Amino acid sequence: MFKKKRSIKLGKGVKLNLGKKGITSLSVGGKGLTANFGSKGVKTTANIRGSGVSQSATFFEDKKQQAPTSQKNDDNSQRSVGILLSIGILILPYIFAWLLLRSGYSTYSRVISFAWMAFLIYSMFTGTNT
DSSP states (O other): OOOOEEEEEEETTTEEEEEETEEEEEEEEEEEEEEETTOOOTEEEEEETTTTEEEEESSSSSHHHOOOTTOOOOOOOOOOOOOOHHHOOOOHHHHHGGGGGSSSHHHHHHHHHHHHHHHHHHHSOOOOOO
């Protein structure tokens, strides 16, 4: 079977990665340094081009995916959107809205943050030229 993965270039150094189930992640950066914002966390990769030397680090990793199966997770628990994440979404939704794709956040908070991002993108392209 073949994996179907596709990426859409949104601008210089910004790609939207799509998978079988929809949007999987957002990649920002280029050759040498890249940050990937997805449902599993934020992964940064730095490398020295042509040398084969690279280093990766994952931040804000989803702890539920790493938990042993013997532990029971409360399915009714919801993550709350903290004040710092809210400010990040308000100022730079292109980066911080993707963090809400991690499990535990409500559909309502996801819709609000992505609607805000869509509004900002729409207003950027339909601005009046004087």
